[in-house]
Amino acid sequence: MLTNDIIKQRLTEKFGEQVNGFEEPYGMLTFEAPKEMNLKVLNFLFDDEQLKFRFLTDLCAVHYPDNVGRELAVVYHLHNLIDNIRLRFKVFTDINMPDVYTASGLFSSANWMERETYDFYGVNFVGHPNLKRILNVDEMDYFPLRKEFPLEDQSRSDKDDEMFGRG
Amino acid sequence: MTEHEHIRLPEGSIEKTTNTLNLGPTHPATHGVFQNILELDGERIVSAEQTVGYIHRAFEKLAERRPLYQITPLTDRLNYCSSPINNMGWHITCEKLLGITTPKRVDYLRIIIMELARISDHLICNSIVGVDTGAYTGFLYVMQYRELIYEIYEEVCGSRLTTNIGRIGGFERNFNNIAFQKLEKFLVEYPKVLKEFENLFMRNRIFMERTQKTGGISADRALNYGFTGPNLRAAGVDYDVRVHNPYCSYEDFDFVVPVGTTGDNYDRWLVRSQEMWQSLSILEQAYQKVQEFKGADAEVYHADAPEYYLPEKEDVYTKMEALIYHFKIIMGETKIPSGEIYFSVEGANGELGFYLISDGGRTPYRLHFRRPCFIYYQAFEELSKGSMLSDAIVTMSSLNLIAGEMDA
Numbered sequence: 295m296l297t298n299d300i301i302k303q304r305l306t307e308k309f310g311e312q313v314n315g316f317e318e319p320y321g322m323l324t325f326e327a328p329k330e331m332n333l334k335v336l337n338f339l340f341d342d343e344q345l346k347f348r349f350l351t352d353l354c355a356v357h358y359p360d361n362v363g364r365e366l367a368v369v370y371h372l373h374n375l376i377d378n379i380r381l382r383f384k385v386f387t388d389i390n391m392p393d394v395y396t397a398s399g400l401f402s403s404a405n406w407m408e409r410e411t412y413d414f415y416g417v418n419f420v421g422h423p424n425l426k427r428i429l430n431v432d433e434m435d436y437f438p439l440r441k442e443f444p445l446e447d448q449s450r451s452d453k454d455d456e457m458f459g460r461g
Numbered sequence: 462m463t464e465h466e467h468i469r470l471p472e473g474s475i476e477k478t479t480n481t482l483n484l485g486p487t488h489p490a491t492h493g494v495f496q497n498i499l500e501l502d503g504e505r506i507v508s509a510e511q512t513v514g515y516i517h518r519a520f521e522k523l524a525e526r527r528p529l530y531q532i533t534p535l536t537d538r539l540n541y542c543s544s545p546i547n548n549m550g551w552h553i554t555c556e557k558l559l560g561i562t563t564p565k566r567v568d569y570l571r572i573i574i575m576e577l578a579r580i581s582d583h584l585i586c587n588s589i590v591g592v593d594t595g596a597y598t599g600f601l602y603v604m605q606y607r608e609l610i611y612e613i614y615e616e617v618c619g620s621r622l623t624t625n626i627g628r629i630g631g632f633e634r635n636f637n638n639i640a641f642q643k644l645e646k647f648l649v650e651y652p653k654v655l656k657e658f659e660n661l662f663m664r665n666r667i668f669m670e671r672t673q674k675t676g677g678i679s680a681d682r683a684l685n686y687g688f689t690g691p692n693l694r695a696a697g698v699d700y701d702v703r704v705h706n707p708y709c710s711y712e713d714f715d716f717v718v719p720v721g722t723t724g725d726n727y728d729r730w731l732v733r734s735q736e737m738w739q740s741l742s743i744l745e746q747a748y749q750k751v752q753e754f755k756g757a758d759a760e761v762y763h764a765d766a767p768e769y770y771l772p773e774k775e776d777v778y779t780k781m782e783a784l785i786y787h788f789k790i791i792m793g794e795t796k797i798p799s800g801e802i803y804f805s806v807e808g809a810n811g812e813l814g815f816y817l818i819s820d821g822g823r824t825p826y827r828l829h830f831r832r833p834c835f836i837y838y839q840a841f842e843e844l845s846k847g848s849m850l851s852d853a854i855v856t857m858s859s860l861n862l863i864a865g866e867m868d869a
Contacts, residue, residue, distance in 0.1 A: 319801050
């Protein structure tokens with residue numbers, strides 16, 4: 295039976311210090327790797343006879359504006375359907391050069407999910423066959439889910455961050 | 462006739478052997494706002510390019526400025542054919558984040574609502590496949606039985622389509638007797654209708670010829686395309702979130718996961734049909750389990766989580782403690798732990814996931830919906846390539862694409 299510890303061990307054996315930041319929030323193994331390594335790690339997780347993470351459940355990005363040099367995180371949720379275990383894999387990238395290799399060669403499902411991620415966060419998936427906007431209009435020239443685009447009118451004082459628990 | 466009077470065709474037009482057809486965004490044969498630019502060779506599809514996003518409403522952005530309980534109405538509008546499943550999925554995600562455990566009775570009541578939603582969703586999808594193959598009657602006939610389901614929702618939460626049903630921690634009120642009576646009525650009447658509905662289609666020659674061997678996909682490709690739910694099971698993979706990662710006490714129930722073999726339109730139809738029977742069986746078991754609660758236990762309809770569950774209005778007016786909690790919840794004074802969580806439920810058309818990152822603020826730092834039909838719709842080109850236009854229409858409806866969910 296595959297457990298988080300075994301996965302962690304296999305990954306460290308293979309990639310050493312390059313995979314790091316192991317955590318288990320709410321039981322799901324989470325780790326990160328340098329962004330140049332993303333395909334290597336995904337391929338290893340896919341091909342390894344023991345790991346068999348062959349189902350891409352979800353792919354999305356997160357913006358951390360205060361995280362200088364690694365503002366954007368691309369998050370992969372993978373599922374091993376045989377042993378029924380999930381994991382979360384992250385790569386961080388500089389927002390000024392948000393180039394991350396595409397996973398669409400490995401997972402057909404990544405195609406649209408990467409387009410969506412590009413559409414909202416501007417992550418440039420290198421090698422993607424058709425990287426263009428998917429949900430927003432083609433003419434849009436910004437990436438709306440980035441944190442610098444506030445939802446509310448900033449001149450309003452009755453809806454400041456304090457109202458939302460972030461004083 | 463002089464040479465002048467001949468019709469002059471544009472240069473190169475005679476060599477082109479395929480036609481471009483713009484199907485959609487609003488087309489009577491596609492149920493929802495989908496655009497497909499099809500390249501046709503006669504009636505055969507050479508290539509298809511889908512455009513989505515016509516009803517994109519930026520739910521993920523909106524959610525970043527809403528307290529947890531105000532996000533429930535957004536989830537209604539994802540797959541609006543089975544809103545209660547989305548609502549429950551969201552509530553359970555929040556409960557996991559907040560560390561709330563719900564009593565068994567709440568779980569069973571939730572299962573009743575979720576399985577009703579699954580039936581109504583599959584019923585719509587299967588009868589729409591009927592419409593697209595030329596059998597309108599079935600669709601009109603089963604509407605009155607979906608109505609029975611909607612009436613049950615109405616008794617519980619007051620609304621029908623966009624339900625906003627339940628709260629974090631349980632339900633807004635206990636099920637009343639009318640709700641249970643309506644459920645009993647449904648359990649008696651519906652099986653006969655479902656049988657009748659199946660008889661109309663299942664061995665119908667015309668229906669079989671229209672749906673068999675069209676829009677098929679292999680298990681391998683389906684997995685690679687991120688298929689989940691009935692569409693994946695029709696291809697022969699028995700992945701069901703209710704069984705693999707049970708939530709809401711699904712492990713207490715005895716049911717079968719139907720699977721198909723070819724993954725074509727007919728198998729998808731059959732899998733949905735069988736799932737309705739399974740849902741009926743789960744409903745019966747759940748109703749029986751709910752009836753077993755006696756005395757004070759039979760009045761439980763929410764978890765004991767005063768910090769997160771809104772107290773009853775009557776208590777707010779008469780009890781100090783309830784007033785304080787009401788105030789704290791509404792003003793966002795209750796503590797939300799920081800952390801990240803991925804939780805998924807078996808939605809009616811696949812694995813509906815919620816990826817929630819909380820930074821301890823009152824609203825999510827980031828919320829991402831894993832919308833099953835957004836992910837598997839990209840396989841449409843592969844499914845329809847080489848098939849007839851009329852088959853592609855059936856494929857589209859048998860995939861159970863819901864524009865609201867796709868565009869989020």
